[in-house]
Amino acid sequence: MDNKSYQDHFFKRAKIEGYRSRSAFKLIELDNKFKFLKNGIKLLDLGSYPGGWCQVVLKKIKKVKILGIDKKKVEKISGAEFIMGDFLDKKSQKLIIEYFGSKVDVILSDMAANTTGSKSLDSIRTNELCFNVLNFSKEILNKKGTVISKVFMGDDFKEIKYGAKKNFKKTDFFKPNSSRDESREIYIHCSGLST
Numbered sequence: 454m455d456n457k458s459y460q461d462h463f464f465k466r467a468k469i470e471g472y473r474s475r476s477a478f479k480l481i482e483l484d485n486k487f488k489f490l491k492n493g494i495k496l497l498d499l500g501s502y503p504g505g506w507c508q509v510v511l512k513k514i515k516k517v518k519i520l521g522i523d524k525k526k527v528e529k530i531s532g533a534e535f536i537m538g539d540f541l542d543k544k545s546q547k548l549i550i551e552y553f554g555s556k557v558d559v560i561l562s563d564m565a566a567n568t569t570g571s572k573s574l575d576s577i578r579t580n581e582l583c584f585n586v587l588n589f590s591k592e593i594l595n596k597k598g599t600v601i602s603k604v605f606m607g608d609d610f611k612e613i614k615y616g617a618k619k620n621f622k623k624t625d626f627f628k629p630n631s632s633r634d635e636s637r638e639i640y641i642h643c644s645g646l647s648t
């Protein structure tokens with residue numbers, strides 16, 4: 454599918470199915486592959502604007518405690534709570550920990566740094582976010598929990614792979630069909646903290 458047809462296809466599907474973003478289909482594919490969305494879980498959604506991933510979670514499972522955070526304001530979605538802020542800010546991380554009051558089962562991150570025009574710089578900045586997600590997970594994730602995070606195939610990809618393997622029992626990478634071929638984006642799936 455060329456880029457234009459790709460955009461049109463997922464844009465139309467998102468509209469028909471009532472999702473706020475085309476990214477929703479990436480989470481559906483990720484869960485079909487790794488099966489981490491289960492009734493009753495506590496789930497943190499990093500980079501949640503405009504809310505497509507939260508919609509998928511709420512549609513798919515029951516009794517989920519879900520918190521989203523984004524620099525941008527997410528319009529209300531019944532069943533989810535949102536914090537508007539920068540995840541890298543320690544104050545936001547404190548609010549997340551306070552909100553759950555205990556460990557979480559799933560951490561999702563679709564965070565992407567703003568594009569600068571330099572592909573290499575963009576991937577370094579987005580991968581920096583991924584490093585931070587993996588670090589934060591050591592603090593707040595259940596021992597048997599799951600992390601899914603966007604990663605860019607860039608110079609520091611190997612370091613992410615190495616860091617994840619050190620901290621988690623199982624790590625995999627997956628590129629959903631709904632992610633554009635020409636995009637360097639891929640998702641890392643980590644489960645079971647090693648320490």
Ligand SMILES: C[S@@+](CC[C@H](N)C(=O)[O-])C[C@H]1O[C@@H](n2cnc3c(N)ncnc32)[C@H](O)[C@@H]1O
Nearest residue numbers: 474476500502503504505506523524540563564
């Ligand atoms: C691709 S969008 C997420 C789409 C979302 N998964 C959905 O389905 O609607 C990436 C988001 O990451 C957010 N973001 C990037 N850096 C962030 C940070 N440091 N803290 C919080 N949000 C961040 C951006 O504001 C942007 O809204």
